[in-house]
Amino acid sequence: MQFLGAWMVLGAALLTGQGVASAEQAPAPFPPGPRALRVGTSEVRAAADFDAGLAFDIPAAQVPPGSWVLLTPSYAVKGTPPAGADLGFSVTYPKGLAVEASNGQCTVSAATRTVHCTSPAEGARPQMRVTVDPAAAAGQVLDLTATVDPVPGDSDPSDDVATATVTVVPLEAHVDVTAPATAREGQVFTVVVHLRNDGDVAVGDEFRGSVIMSDSGPGGGGELFRWVSLPPTCGTDPASYQCGAGGTVPPGGTKTYSFRLEALSGAAGRVFTMSARWDPTATTQLQDAVRVRILPAAVVARPVAGGAPRADTPVVPADTAPARPELAATGSNGVLLGLLGSGLLGVGLVLRRLGPNRSRLPRTPA
Missing domain, CATH: 2.60.40.1510 (ntegrin, alpha v. Chain A, domain 3)
Structure with a gap:
């Protein structure tokens, strides 16, 4: 009986060991947290x-x-x-x-x-x-x-x-083009394009312009004038120009561009027109133009041999008034008349002194 009891105890122990081992190998329905974190950690x-x-x-x-x-x-x-x-x-x-x-x-x-x-x-x-x-x-x-x-x-x-x-916001931009009303052949005159922004936001300063001489067609008449100087940000095309170079006119700001031109011989009687079209925004266009009537070169009379004046010599206008040769001639005549008057006065005085002396000479008896 003792021997049989020992075998029963030993068998129970073996069965208990196999059950524990089987329990450890069986998958748990909800895996413990630590093991789950070790699976796919980078993806999570x-x-x-x-x-x-x-x-x-x-x-x-x-x-x-x-x-x-x-x-x-x-x-x-x-x-x-x-x-x-x-x-x-x-x-x-x-x-x-x-x-x-x-x-x-x-x-x-x-x-x-x-x-x-x-x-x-x-x-x-x-x-x-x-x-x-x-x-x-x-x-x-x-x-x-x-x-x-x-x-x-x-x-x-x-x-x-x-x-x-x-x-x-409202757009309050203005463009003005100014120039003298007339200019003479050979005379240099100035045209000014003035951009002004009265709005609250900056606008672009690029604008295009064109030049027209009457009777020569749009963009023509380059032979009737020449550019003396242009702003550095403007093109040099004699018939049209583009200015601005991608700058802006700030709120309340202005920009001024000055062009100096000369009317050439043969432009007299023509009308010089210069326009500026300003695009302060992508779809907004403002335009202004100025007209300058070209007059013949100034002509003055010049003396020639024999005293007959000639009035067929044109003179290019200058900033100062031309000399007036007739004033110089009038001054010379005055000097000559003065000398002649002095001589006559001296002769008159001599004759007056001799007159009484002759009256005191003894008379010759008849």
Whole structure:
């Protein structure tokens, strides 16, 4: 019996050992936490760190009717996006704006007023040229809204939407062209183009102009005048010019361009017209012109041999009054008359002294 009891104890121990071993090898229905973290740890951390966001480089702009502004939405990606995720964003804009997109894979739909851009690279910056309707009322506020395309696992949805505000401001720009009413052949005269910005936003300073001599057709008449000097930022075409070089006229500012020209021989009787067309905005044109009537060169009489004057010699006008030879001749005659008068006066005095002496001579008796 003792022997049988020992075998029973030993068998129970063996059975108990096999049960423990089997329990350790069987899969648990909910694996413990530490073992789960060791499986796919990098993928879980990447999904937790991924974020896509948007921001406009210019969140607010003031634009006159008909003008435009460049807006650049920056699409930023942090971390590693989920495999197969479609990255991109959409921009919606209201009526009163027109949008063109470049520097990115963007599609513009004017019908739905939507721009959609795909930006697989981090930091993608497509440019959008936003133009205000020329008929837009000053003071109107127009918002553009950019929204990130939904991506699973985005850890920070707060930066998924960005807004840019365009405020329509009045355009108060003026262009004036001034010049003398007349100029003579051979005379240098000055034409001034004056740009003035009375608005609240800077505008471009580029403008184009043209020159017309009457009876010579548009852009013609270059043989009737010559450029003496032009502003350094203007072209040298004798019939037309372009100035500005991409500068701006600031709010309340002015810019002045001076042109010096000379009317050549043969231009008398013609009308010189110089115009300037200023485009302070992309779709706004302001124009002014000035007309200068060309007169013949000044003609003065010049003495010739024999005393007969000739009046067929033209003289180029100068800043000072021309010499007056008739004044010099009048002065010479005055000197001669003075000398002659003095001589006659001396003779008269001598005769007067001799007169009494002759009356005191003794008379001869008859």
